[in-house]
Amino acid sequence: MEDNTAFAKKLELDYAILSDPGKKVAEAFGVVHDGRSVPERWTFIIGDDAKIKHVDKRVKAGSHGEDLVAKLAELKVPKK
Numbered sequence: 082m083e084d085n086t087a088f089a090k091k092l093e094l095d096y097a098i099l100s101d102p103g104k105k106v107a108e109a110f111g112v113v114h115d116g117r118s119v120p121e122r123w124t125f126i127i128g129d130d131a132k133i134k135h136v137d138k139r140v141k142a143g144s145h146g147e148d149l150v151a152k153l154a155e156l157k158v159p160k161k
Contacts (some may be wrong), residue, residue: 095161126151126156134158 082100083134089098091153099106104120107113114133124145134156 100103126152126158 082102083096085100101107104113107120110121110123110125121138122140122142125133126135126137126149128134135152137145137148137152
């Protein structure tokens with residue numbers, strides 16, 4: 082948790098980063114499962130209503146930032 086907090090502060094993020102050392106949340110979201118001990122690299126967009134709006138299961142590290150901005154615009158998520 083300390084590493085995530087330091088990382089978020091360093092990048093001046095305005096959102097929380099989940100710390101899940103017991104992998105309970107990862108298991109609930111299906112990103113850790115039989116035959117896979119480390120989480121899948123998926124991105125979940127969760128709305129203010131706590132509902133999942135989109136799941137990107139094909140994250141491409143080189144373009145993910147741009148891909149995410151485009152998806153947020155498509156979903157009409159307001160910019161801060």
